[in-house]
Amino acid sequence: MRFSINIPNFGDFADPRNVATVAAAAEESGWDGLFVWDHVHYRGYSGRPFGDAWMLLTAAVLATSRIRVGTLLTPVARYRPQQLARQVATLDNLSGGRVVFAAGLGGPVEDEYGSFGDSTDRRVLAERLDEGLELLGRFWTGEAVDHHGRHYQARNVSLQPATVQRPRPPVWIGGFWPNRPPMRRAARWDGAVPLFKNALHGYPPDREDVRELITYVCGHRQGDTQRPFDLVVGGATPADAAKAKDVIGPLRDAGATWLRNRAGARPLAGTAHRRRRRPRDGADGAGSGDGRCSVRDARRLPLTRRGAARAGTGRRWGPASPAVPKTFVILSWAGRRSAHLRGRGVDSVHKGVGGSPAPLWPGNRSLLNRDLSVGSGSSVEVSRHHRRATWERRGEV
The missing domain is CATH 3.20.20.30 (Luciferase-like domain)
Incomplete structure (x- = not known):
């Protein structure tokens, strides 16, 4: 099969x-x-x-x-x-x-x-x-x-x-x-x-x-x-x-x-950081998938915070801090430098274009637990719980 x-x-x-x-x-x-x-x-x-x-x-x-x-x-x-x-x-x-x-x-x-x-x-x-x-x-x-x-x-x-x-x-x-x-x-x-x-x-x-x-x-x-x-x-x-x-x-x-x-539907609860593997139909078990299209190597990169808002979390993360926020995770796929954010309760997402943020998704709760593609090296502005913070990718894949 x-x-x-x-x-x-x-x-x-x-x-x-x-x-x-x-x-x-x-x-x-x-x-x-x-x-x-x-x-x-x-x-x-x-x-x-x-x-x-x-x-x-x-x-x-x-x-x-x-x-x-x-x-x-x-x-x-x-x-x-x-x-x-x-x-x-x-x-x-x-x-x-x-x-x-x-x-x-x-x-x-x-x-x-x-x-x-x-x-x-x-x-x-x-x-x-x-x-x-x-x-x-x-x-x-x-x-x-x-x-x-x-x-x-x-x-x-x-x-x-x-x-x-x-x-x-x-x-x-x-x-x-x-x-x-x-x-x-x-x-x-x-x-x-x-x-x-x-x-x-x-x-x-x-x-x-x-x-x-x-x-x-x-x-x-x-x-x-x-x-x-x-x-x-x-x-x-x-x-x-x-x-x-x-x-x-x-x-x-x-x-x-x-x-x-x-793929494209909302991921199942509790699967945000799993690597999606092809199911197996052999005698040793028929798969390790979670029913959605995920990616290889959910490798987390350091985040740096730009701006004073804390996105409703009340915590700070420095450039080398290991405490990566659970609500926002950047992934690397197959060596391709494409940043992806996962957010919970996200109201809107903006991508920096020419110094002024351009909306990528309208403000609605359908963004719950979705992968949001923002592009390598791009800064993104995430509005969460009516507070705004800007995050950018740091580090090399």
Whole structure:
């Protein structure tokens, strides 16, 4: 069984530098993959910055050499097939053949399509998805393509370079289970990434539901059972190894081949300084993870206080003081000089830009126990309990 980290393409992860940092940390810690959401508009997260998924993955590829990368998932009907084929092929060549392409209708449909005047008819979008997938597979060969379909045309077109992986990168199909049409579509390709209606993001599905899905997909493989097929399920692994094994073991036995851990949510209580390791599914215990995307080597660097405020703590820290405040911790990841603050009860965070602080996050309690990326050597201003203090990083990694 393989394990991946799944991150959104908005908020803190809209910054390619943050994604590169997470990717490098994931590879260093033994994870097998990093997958990024592919949203262009999502009203539920309006007001947050969104990054282009393929730009974010490019940053991840340049920071790694081993792990698989891809989107989870790409709404094919939202793209022009020739543009998407070129992006995927370029990334596959850049990564040396490490791309996985996950596809589906995407959503919310009204946001991703309707907001831009596109069709929101799911039947039409499904037709474009199927026709687009067929065309992508042909484009990725690098051979001349003639296609005259209901939604797309290609007249003697050859897109070079071809993908490194032949005949193409693995194609996974997403959808909600127990909806049957998406899983019949998945049976024609290389894997399924289902969302189970009785297991929301971050919660593992029931073993019997996984077995039912596998049985259904295998029944529609049309005799092509020798070709590898991946089943990617979601679920957070507990910190306790025995409990993690209880999560992973039944899913693996039911037929799951990948477990994707969703990052970006609030970390579990008491895990602020743990190093996030890839879970293990061997007999010696099934993982040491805490169910979130953390990093390698939570090495604490000295802090110096600038300004008279004490951030509500009533304590002072000098440049060489070992008493690092528990509410603010600076980490180093894989030798990359990127400072990260962890704060409790943080009201707002500002980053020094040209001598005047610029807001990075609005004042709200959602910052509780989050990792706040501020950049190497930057000074940051943290407002906590209506008192303000400025901290800067000191020392070398």
